[in-house]
Amino acid sequence: MANPQHNFLTAIDVGSAKTCVLVAEVTDSGLRYRGHGISESRGSRKGVIVDLEKAVASIQKAVEQAEDVCGAPIEHALLGVAGSHVRGMNSHGGLSLGTRAREIARDEIRLAVDKARAIPLPADREILHLLPQEFILDEQSGVHDPLGMMAMRLEVRVHMVTAGSSATQNVVTAVNRAGVHVDDTVFEPLACADAVLRADERELGVCLMDLGAGSTSLIVFQEGAVIHTAVIPIGGDHFTSDLSVGLCTPLAEAEKIKKLYGNVIVTLIPEGNEVEVPSVGDRPSRLISQRMVGEILEPRARELFEMLRDNLRHSGMLDVCVGGIVLSGGTSRLAGILDIAESVLRRPMRLSWPTALAKMPSTLAEPEYATVLGMIFYGHRSRIARGLQDTRWSSRLMGLFAKKGA
Numbered sequence: 001m002a003n004p005q006h007n008f009l010t011a012i013d014v015g016s017a018k019t020c021v022l023v024a025e026v027t028d029s030g031l032r033y034r035g036h037g038i039s040e041s042r043g044s045r046k047g048v049i050v051d052l053e054k055a056v057a058s059i060q061k062a063v064e065q066a067e068d069v070c071g072a073p074i075e076h077a078l079l080g081v082a083g084s085h086v087r088g089m090n091s092h093g094g095l096s097l098g099t100r101a102r103e104i105a106r107d108e109i110r111l112a113v114d115k116a117r118a119i120p121l122p123a124d125r126e127i128l129h130l131l132p133q134e135f136i137l138d139e140q141s142g143v144h145d146p147l148g149m150m151a152m153r154l155e156v157r158v159h160m161v162t163a164g165s166s167a168t169q170n171v172v173t174a175v176n177r178a179g180v181h182v183d184d185t186v187f188e189p190l191a192c193a194d195a196v197l198r199a200d201e202r203e204l205g206v207c208l209m210d211l212g213a214g215s216t217s218l219i220v221f222q223e224g225a226v227i228h229t230a231v232i233p234i235g236g237d238h239f240t241s242d243l244s245v246g247l248c249t250p251l252a253e254a255e256k257i258k259k260l261y262g263n264v265i266v267t268l269i270p271e272g273n274e275v276e277v278p279s280v281g282d283r284p285s286r287l288i289s290q291r292m293v294g295e296i297l298e299p300r301a302r303e304l305f306e307m308l309r310d311n312l313r314h315s316g317m318l319d320v321c322v323g324g325i326v327l328s329g330g331t332s333r334l335a336g337i338l339d340i341a342e343s344v345l346r347r348p349m350r351l352s353w354p355t356a357l358a359k360m361p362s363t364l365a366e367p368e369y370a371t372v373l374g375m376i377f378y379g380h381r382s383r384i385a386r387g388l389q390d391t392r393w394s395s396r397l398m399g400l401f402a403k404k405g406a
């Protein structure tokens with residue numbers, strides 16, 4: 001009898017704030033929700049494990065919840081990788097095919113790709129993704145599949161995403177110790193894009209920004225290919241700690257105030273509104289103006305978007321984003337975030353509402369679950385590409401590019 005779990009796909013997102021496990025089933029009519037589990041992340045900060053035991057326990061909790069809902073053990077998963085240790089860069093490589101144009105063979109394509117990836121990396125870094133942008137045959141750019149075409153010179157442009165080896169390995173170890181084998185890893189915004197970006201945006205030029213708790217990741221697409229990735233070490237936790245210090249209130253209270261009364265545009269907060277702020281120690285709580293909350297949050301939001309703008313500008317990407325900028329992640333729910341982002345970045349902005357799985361609870365259709373949902377779509381796409389590898393060269397090429405590790 002066929003094992004029904006063979007059709008299950010599991011994604012694990014070990015975020016700075018929450019750990020999320022999502023299980024989907026591949027059916028004839030598409031992907032169907034089977035279960036999920038969410039736990040508060042412990043022992044990990046900004047995508048890096050700082051306390052293995054605590055991290056294992058919170059992953060285990062989310063895994064067990066998901067197992068209870070889907071009624072089956074979770075043995076394998078796709079794991080998300082994020083955090084400031086991840087870096088992106090463009091690279092290219094090429095080779096001469098001779099003095100006369102001749103037909104390009106598979107091995108030559110492989111060799112060109114090998115040359116593009118042959119960049120000396122520090123000992124503690126590994127290649128997470130090698131994403132194709134285009135092949136160039138002599139002077140002709142924009143070729144997607146050069147097999148069988150004629151040229152004297154073959155070049156390839158790729159986007160490489162690298163990650164700290166030990167940072168990545170520690171998250172893999174934590175998931176393994178929670179009893180789940182990691183089949184593959186994915187840079188989280190790359191997966192998130194599968195849940196929130198549309199094909200026309202990717203073609204025209206779009207930037208997806210994942211505003212998490214510990215950091216903000218960004219990915220830029222143009223002509224359907226990834227051309228830039230980066231991580232900025234600021235996320236929602238920084239907003240919360242600013243409020244905690246500024247209002248002299250415990251972090252947990254600052255977090256509640258941020259979600260309930262926060263707005264990153266002071267002038268959008270009605271004058272005269274008041275907020276009760278619990279104090280630290282035995283001191284009584286106080287009433288403060290809601291505008292004071294905005295006065296603390298606005299400079300942090302402005303700083304974050306200025307850093308994002310500078311990153312895009314310095315890499316020549318700001319002008320590429322003609323299709324706009326899409327915000328995802330829990331911090332994108334902060335009131336006023338679209339307004340401030342638009343005023344700093346001067347590009348059309350929108351929030352991300354991830355594509356849902358069939359039968360999925362509506363509580364998961366929120367920006368903070370876009371990454372784990374995208375991981376399911378990405379995992380499904382990779383599985384199809386791998387399945388077709390023996391029959392179609394283009395898929396084989398995708399497999400080659402998507403492969404992990406140098």
Ligand SMILES: Nc1ncnc2c1ncn2[C@@H]1O[C@H](COP(=O)(O)OP(=O)(O)OP(=O)(O)O)[C@@H](O)[C@H]1O
Pocket residue numbers: 014015016017018019041046047082211212213214215216235236237240255258259260262328329330331332333334335367368
């Ligand atoms: N309604 C809300 N208003 C403001 N902030 C919110 C809201 N909901 C969640 N957040 C913030 O979003 C952040 C959590 O977002 P998310 O779940 O995307 O992070 P994460 O994936 O765990 O972290 P990271 O991606 O950095 O590893 C927290 O800082 C939280 O305070």
Ligand SMILES: [Mg+2]
Pocket residue numbers: 015016082210212213329371
């Ligand atoms: Mg996240």
